[in-house]
Amino acid sequence: MYLLSEVQGSDPGTYTVSLEVSGPGGTDTETKTNYITVTTQIQYNLTVNTEGSGSVTLDPAGGTYNAGTEVELTPVPDTGWAFNGWSGDLSGYSNPATTIMDTDKTITATFDVDGDDDGISDAEENGGPNNGDGNSDTIQDSDQEYVATFHTQDGTNYVTLESAAGTTLAGCSAVSTPSANGAPSDVTFSYDFFNFTINGVGVGNGTALILYLPAGANINTYWKYGPTPTNANPHWYEFMYESSTQTGAEINGNKITLHFIDGQRGDDDITADGIIIDQGGPGTDSSISGGLPDNGSGGGCFVRAAYGR
Numbered sequence: 001m002y003l004l005s006e007v008q009g010s011d012p013g014t015y016t017v018s019l020e021v022s023g024p025g026g027t028d029t030e031t032k033t034n035y036i037t038v039t040t041q042i043q044y045n046l047t048v049n050t051e052g053s054g055s056v057t058l059d060p061a062g063g064t065y066n067a068g069t070e071v072e073l074t075p076v077p078d079t080g081w082a083f084n085g086w087s088g089d090l091s092g093y094s095n096p097a098t099t100i101m102d103t104d105k106t107i108t109a110t111f112d113v114d115g116d117d118d119g120i121s122d123a124e125e126n127g128g129p130n131n132g133d134g135n136s137d138t139i140q141d142s143d144q145e146y147v148a149t150f151h152t153q154d155g156t157n158y159v160t161l162e163s164a165a166g167t168t169l170a171g172c173s174a175v176s177t178p179s180a181n182g183a184p185s186d187v188t189f190s191y192d193f194f195n196f197t198i199n200g201v202g203v204g205n206g207t208a209l210i211l212y213l214p215a216g217a218n219i220n221t222y223w224k225y226g227p228t229p230t231n232a233n234p235h236w237y238e239f240m241y242e243s244s245t246q247t248g249a250e251i252n253g254n255k256i257t258l259h260f261i262d263g264q265r266g267d268d269d270i271t272a273d274g275i276i277i278d279q280g281g282p283g284t285d286s287s288i289s290g291g292l293p294d295n296g297s298g299g300g301c302f303v304r305a306a307y308g309r
């Protein structure tokens with residue numbers, strides 16, 4: 001009787017094998033190092049389907065990948081349409097999304113009509129809280145180009161962005177929390193991150209945007225990952241309100257007011273061009289003492305926000 005050790009791994013390479021023989025006279029084991037060379041790479045196929053009008057860009061391109069390859073999928077809606085979720089072997093609303101090729105996969109991207117061009121489809125906005133009026137102004141958010149209601153990245157919650165009247169939102173999406181070095185270890189980003197662009201701000205002007213989280217949200221900080229006027233390399237920084245720059249987040253329960261000045265801290269294009277570009281996320285910092293803010297009556301972070309530093 002003999003046993004050949006199983007060759008593990010999917011990558012081509014040279015492997016060590018052990019041979020064990022046992023019988024009435026005893027047992028003997030022989031191990032040979034670098035004895036067998038495997039030359040065939042295991043590969044899997046990624047099939048992408050679409051519903052509605054749009055396409056999906058794959059990085060790396062191709063559709064056939066070595067086992068273990070991480071593939072980024074970016075939905076590209078046609079004009080007048082917006083991405084509205086993944087199905088099949090991927091779920092949620094992340095844009096872009098990633099998947100690891102550990103088997104053959106079939107993934108479907110759904111696109112629906114986006115009548116107000118904010119990057120969120122009518123169907124998704126109309127499915128939001130308060131019958132599709134997340135900012136409670138009695139107008140459907142799908143008809144408001146400065147209001148966008150959409151799913152969080154994992155698909156479990158809805159959020160609403162409301163920029164100032166006269167501005168327009170574009171490119172709104174929910175994305176994964178950046179995993180880059182320097183992430184704050186005490187902060188949990190339960191809603192992951194959001195991307196948005198505010199157009200029509202006026203060159204060099206200030207503006208504010210309200211982020212409505214689900215009722216009962218317990219958050220006490222807002223962080224960003226990107227460049228700032230004093231450090232052009234993307235980096236993590238806390239974006240709470242500072243009286244010195246008049247930029248940053250004020251938190252009042254589930255309502256976060258983000259103060260921006262075109263070209264200043266918080267504007268990811270760090271250019272005075274009439275456009276604010278943001279990627280950031282609300283979080284819960286377990287190292288902040290004094291409890292979480294709930295109704296603006298107290299709590300560590302709201303006091304910081306209200307009175308500056």
Ligand SMILES: [Ca+2]
Pocket residue numbers: 114115116117118119120121122125141142
């Ligand atoms: Ca829309």
Ligand SMILES: [Ca+2]
Pocket residue numbers: 132133134135136137138139140141144147
């Ligand atoms: Ca509304």
Ligand SMILES: [Ca+2]
Pocket residue numbers: 116118125141142143144145146147148149
């Ligand atoms: Ca809208």
Ligand SMILES: [Ca+2]
Pocket residue numbers: 262263267269270271272273274275276277
């Ligand atoms: Ca700008």
